[in-house]
Every structure is written in C-alpha cells, then in structure tokens.
Amino acid sequence: MFDFPYFITMLPDIWKAFQETVVMIGIALAISIFIGLPLGVLLYVTDKGLFWENRFVKNIFGFAVNLVRSIPFIILLVALFPLTKILVGTTIGPVAASVSLSVAAIPYFARLVESSLRDIDKGVIEATIAVGATPWMIIKDVLLPEAKSTIIRGITLTVISLVAYSAMAGTIGGGGIGDLAIRFGYYRYDNTIMISTVVILIIFVQLIQLIGEQFAKSLDKR
Amino acid sequence: MLEFQNITKIYESKNKQVVGVDNVSLKINKGDIFGIVGYSGAGKSSLLRCVNLLERPSNGKVLVDGIDLTQLSSSELRTARLKIGMIFQHFYLISQKTVGENIAFALRAAKTPKNEIHKRVKELLAMVGLTDKEDVFPAQLSGGQKQRVGIARALANNPSILLCDEATSALDPKTTLSILKLLKQINEKLGITIVLITHEMNVVKEICNRMAIMQDGKVIEEGAVYDIFAQPIKPLTQEFINSVVSFEIPDEILKDVKGQVIKLLFKGEVAGEGVISDTMQRFDVKGNFLHGTIEYIQERPLGIFVMELQGEKSTVDEAKKYMEQRGAVVEVVKHV
C-alpha cells in the first residue's frame, strides 16, 4: 500500500508542494494579522460602553466581517478570481491563492481578536481610564498586552484554518499540498502520496498547535 | 474641595430605569477622610464614580476644586483625572505588566519626562512599602500588596483626591488595618482628600472624620463620624453603628430588671465614671451596670453605659437630670 522507494522519488515534489503551502499560508497570515488585528481592536473599542463607542462604525465593520464569513470558502475563492487577477496578475500559484486566503482569514482573525479583548476584565480598562490614560495608551499598553496570550492562540487557530483552506485553494490552481493530494491521491488513486500528504498535514498542524500554545503560555504572566 | 450638587444617576437598561443615585448633595472638605456607608445597591459606587466621570451623572454637578468636570472636553477631562486617584476592591492592575510598569503607566499618562519616571516609581514604591517588588508581576503578590500597588498608581501624579471603592473589602482584617493605616498616613502627610466607600463600619471608625449613610440612592444621614457614632438618628444608621458598638441588652436580662434602664452617653472630655459615682453618692438610687464601654473614635473617647436605676421615681428623675447637667446624654431604654 505504501511504496517507500516511490515515496523517496516523489520527495522533491512533496517538498515543493509543502513550500508552496507555507508561502500561501505565510502571506495570508501576515496580511490577516496586519489588517485583522486593528480591525478586531476597532470592533471592540467601538462597542457599547467603551471609549470609542460608535454604533455606526461598529455596525458597518461588523456587517462586512459577517458578510465575508458567511460565504463558503470555495465560493469566495472563485468569486475573488477577478480581484486576484488585478492584484497578482494571475490566478495560478501560491501567491495568487494567498489573496482569497487573506480575505477569508482577515474577518476570522478579527473576530478572534475581538473576543480575546472581551475577556479582559472591564475593571482593568476602567482603572486606566481613571488614571487619565489616552485611548492609544490603553490600546497599546492595556488591551494588547492583556489579550496577548489569547491573541496568540487566535493566530494558531487562524493558521490551522488556513491549512484547511489552502488545500481547497490548491485544487483550483493554487498548488501546495492540497493540490498534490488531489492530483495524485484522488485522480490517480496514488495511496503513497495520499498517506504522505495526510501525515505531513497532521504533523504540521500538531506542530503549529504545540508551538503556539507554548508561546502563548510563556508570555502569560498571570 | 469636592462638592456634589443634586447628583442623580439613572441607569437605562432595556425596558426599565434604575435609579442609582437620587438627588445627592454633599460637600467634602479638603483633607477630609470621608466615609460613605450603605448596603449593597445603595448607590455608593455610582456616586463615587460620578466624581471622575467613570459614570456620567444624569443630572447635577460634581465640582472638584470648583471645576465642573461634566463641562470639560475629553482631553481636559483626562488632565483632570490625573489629579483624582482611584483604587478598587479588585485592584485592577494590568496583569501582564510588572509592578513598576503599572505605576509607570500612570506617570506616562501625565506625560512625565522619561528620565524622571523611574525615580518617581522608586519613590512611590517606597511610600507604599514595596521597594523590592518593582520587577514582579501582580499575580505574584498578595491581595494587600496588590492594593499597595493600586495606591502607588493612584498617587503617581500627586492627586488632590483619592477615591476608594471598597478598597479593603477583599482583604483579611489584619491586611485591612495595614492598608487603612497607609491611607491615613497618605492623608496626613500629603494632605490628600480621601473618599472611601465601605459597608464595614469598622473601616469608618478607624480612619474617617466625616461620613454619610446611603440608602436607595439617597444620603439619609451625614456628619462628623464621632457625632454619628454618639447619636445616630436614622434606624439604618443605628443598625450600622450597632454592628461595631452594640448595646443590645438581651430581652432575657431586660425582663428580670426591676428598675428603670437608661443609656448614658459621655462625649469626649466628660469622664463618665466620675459623674456616675457622684450621682450615686448624691441621690438615694441604686445603680447597676448592665453594659459599658469607652470607644475611641478619632482619638476622642466616647463613653457609653447602660445601667439600671432603682429608687423612688422622683429621685431617679432628679438623678437623671443631674447627670444631664454634668454633660451626659441620657436615654431611657426601659421604663419601670
């Protein structure tokens, strides 16, 4: 069932696919942190009773986030082909795939950030308001540090979701591990590749989970 | 000086209004340690939080040193808040920052020059007795130590007022006492006005000079702590006073008492025992102590005695009148 010599000959292909997956996920993760983190903070601080309470802003962004999140990824992927074409010039390859992955991951991560911030004791925020701190100080020195560990867990979750999405993106031209699995495992009944990709993904996800958790724990001073 | 003028705070929730504070007017003088007492839900926190506008009053004004905070812009309000320290029952320190960083945070809010921050942090830590804890995280501190950090943070920018919302309610009696001592020290050394909320009369008795009692959002009684302890007027106030200086004589005992039972109050300099023994010598009455104590409130003695007087009714009346002339407050607990 598992053909080891064949596996060895396929290693360069597997390695290439893995690299593509990492590129896809890496770009998407960087973008979703870069945009999703401020967006999550915005969703939180414009909420009722907080220092930048603003129903209008909250509703607009909340709606946009929900909108994207309610579209199944496979549909989002196809729907974003024109945008991808404009941004990257092509719809093929890991960089192109990272566009739709980012669009899907931004609202996901933003919601995770928002919920991490919600876990902070309101009293701590009030105490710093009472001290006379500016909103920026509170965001930078209270909200983000206090939610640091849960935000890191949120990043771990986002990466894991991205791994799943990247496999889907792979099937329609994105490349990567998912593409490999479908091409060989599904169309050619190639069990060796199928098993290899599954094992690689399992190890990859476990590793991310482990590293993320260690990191989150080591940073938490509670 | 801190002045509340007709403060009302109404909370609007989904389909009903809750009155948190109901038309409270109160003056708190500079240098006072002012205690606000009341049961849960009486509106103490709501009132206190109107001082630094953590809660905006629905009506009325709060004047801090003559300035109406409700009229300030948000940046002016932040500046005003630098001068109003606040500490909380649950401390509310930034858990992911060290003790030093927590205090430095307050200093940075006041735009203290970077090179002065560390020196000031050291000073503040020394003041609250935590010199060696600068680099420790709050989770590694005891409750009392956390509150000390809270106090250091609140005092960082030399406030004129310190607000304490149940600052000792999460602490054991011994730690409570040490925190109260620290507050008193701060009040005396730095001249900071302290407003503290509590439901423990002991706290008030320990450090406050003036107090107010709140019920259903209203201030029902207000005055010098000594006077209120000596002669509480409202039933609720009496209930609170009784929780620390109780003169309830068990019914069992009252039933067996033959004479008239009176309660005598000697304020301050009047030496109660002297008056009582003089009375016993002068009049043909037999006195029998049922209860008695001398409490020290604000370092002023308050003598309270409950005794039975036996004798002719007219003589007993004369004896009571004599004691009143000598400065005692006489109250009949049980007629013959």
Ligand SMILES: Nc1ncnc2c1ncn2[C@@H]1O[C@H](COP(=O)(O)OP(=O)(O)OP(=O)(O)O)[C@@H](O)[C@H]1O
């Ligand atoms: N944010 C809020 N929203 C709605 N109602 C509130 C809010 N805060 C307080 N209240 C209500 O206002 C009233 C006074 O509450 P407050 O917290 O001031 O009482 P308190 O005297 O401080 O009580 P405790 O001793 O329990 O702290 C209560 O009936 C309470 O339910």
Ligand SMILES: [Mg+2]
């Ligand atoms: Mg309260």
